[in-house]
Amino acid sequence: MSNIVQQLLSGNEAVARGAWEAGCQFAAAYPGTPSTEILESLATYPEVYCEWSVNEKVALEVALGAALAGVRSLAAMKHVGLNVAADPLFSSAYIGVRGGLVVVTADDPGLHSSQNEQDNRFYGLAAKIPVLCPSDSQEAKDWTRLGFEISEEFDIPVLLRLTTRVAHSRSVVKLPTADGRRPAADLGEFQKELPKMNLLPVFARVRHIDLERRLDKLQRYSETTPINRMEILETELGIICDGVAYQYAREVFPSASFLKLGMVYPFPRELVLKFAEKVKEIVVIEEVDPFIELQTRALGLKVRGKDVLPRTGELNPAIIRRVLGQENSEGDRRQAESPVEDVPNRPPALCPGCPHLGLFYSLQKQKAIIGGDIGCYTLGALPPHNAMDTCIDMGASITFAHGVDKALGDADPRPRVAIIGDSTFFHSGITGLINAVYNNSNVVVIIADNRTTGMTGHQDHPGTGKTLKGLETVKIDIAALCRACGVKECIRVDPYRLKETKRIIQKTLKEKKTAVIISERTCALVAKEKKPPKRIDPEKCIGCRACLSLGCPALSFSNGKALIIETRCNGCGMCGEICPKEAIG
């Protein structure tokens, strides 16, 4: 026993540890909640090359490149990131691997920090790639390792699907104290193999046939792998489930029989039929979409599932208990207290001193159609800023505004504006900008450049001059890049200087042409230059509430006067520029 230690790891940290143990030498990702910490954690292992790629498509392609060069590689992303990476995902199934390739998708049922709650198990079915769904950190570690083995044995990438409650829950993981890392690959020269790696139709037709053969083999593997396991107890009720739904369901039904699926694609059909013979009634318990249920029904089995369980949001034991009528074993100690209804909501907000506050303040009262994008600044759509009309997907601010511009023409006189963050611009704003310039659009693109990837916790990107491993690198000049895309007018503003920013925005919106305004100032949480808090002179304050329209969480109002909450104020001074009575200093 002494050569095993127990650690409390998040699912994301466990994936990193599993990849390290498996001898993974290459990893790439674009940050996105709930997947970000996978690469942050993996980057702490010196043996693994890690990078923030510019977007998920790039991340998957570079990881595939490394895998074809013969090293075990990993690409990680949030669920919607896999949409961006879908193109190489489908091709990679045909091509296969040399070194193992594990693609991690972290889905977000409940939309804790996402624009949708899509179920990426369907990508396995559509792209013909095996899907593993761990239910806790131990499985996340072990199955990442297993994923590399499956990938190499069957010559195919493996999709490891986490959800927020697996990625961001900590649970006990057993680790060997001795160095458990598999030796690195024995590398030689890159081996050319045209029919495998080149998907010209003539080769791809053959690769498709080969892929179907590989899937047949994987089908047999899925029927017998120990990660698809029956737990036969009482046989009145049989539950089929995967991922964290197993943990919830096991909690609610301690004595029922379970078929716990670790590999949900290829679907273990024979195993499910065997399980059905052992139990009287089957319930499929899974989050969001009926992925397992559809395939179980396709076998002709009668099951309950999404007819009673929710298709939206996260599951939890209480929902399962309520829907399936299972008493709480601790029922007698339940609190009679019902949720308190009148507590005011506490939505997330931009930080004190956030440069976006200055930008949104300067945009107020500009009658414009404004496409929004993905990042902290998406919060600018809410009161008091009300500064955005859309939030669609990464990069869609510019393309939305261009579409509106071409559709409406002169029918609507309002300027078309796009607001996009620096990291998002690198991710997928550049192509939209080129498209707008090329097609003679009239879109004013405001790049909210806070020199970091803010919402996900301050990751570097091509504009910061640092890599994920902390190495110095080229700092890509956004203004020069925009000019190279054909933008004639590219202006820098400091969003802390409200009047100047407002003046430039107003002027630019009047001119009907594609222009870029770079609203440039480092994120307040990164800059850490906290100046002494500002104070409001109650003698001078006339209670006009003008400063409150900044939307700063350090500003409040009490007894007819504005008030600065000193412990929160970072001393940026933007409110002072708004105050008509110079009461703030």
Place this chain on the structure above:
Amino acid sequence: MNLLVCGVGGQGVLLFSRVVAHLALTMGLDVKMSEVHGMAQRGGSVTSHIRWGKIVYSPLIEEGTADIVVAFEQLEALRYIHFLAKTGKLFYDPLQIEPLPVQLGLVEGLSESAVNSRLSALGCYPVPAFKLACELGEPRIQNTVMLGAISHFLEFPISLYQEVLRSLIKSQHLEINLRALTAGRNIIRPKTKDGSPTSLG
């Protein structure tokens, strides 16, 4: 054992939860905790669920089954009070952090004293951890003060807290956190008869 921690993004809910989870781990128990990252952290309402015992399945606590709810802010206490079991105890910091829509006058708020009266009437225990942290000269140690206060009601030996804090906190912040732990522990004196606590403050 089910412990729900709630507060406002930036108050140190995560570190508090990690310390408690590590206490359970060090005792050789099974433990799970779930955290909130991403958008919700930006000044929003934040919760963390910690569960420990012989075997723990769900990382989430069911409503009405928390043995302890710790709220770093009074409105959050009210927001999550329905997680509390009949036999459970709720500890809350009587301080209010106004939600932004209230601050900006967009939504009607609740007064600090009214919320405290309601929580008190519901049998919850105030722990002025933020006030004490400020008195100690570091508002950010509110979480460790709170940890000290509730340590009377957890099964872990006090020496273990120091050990876990040493392993999780950077050395330059360790001393103030150890002081916060002791100061927090001194806020509450548990009655021996029925186990219900009394505030000294």
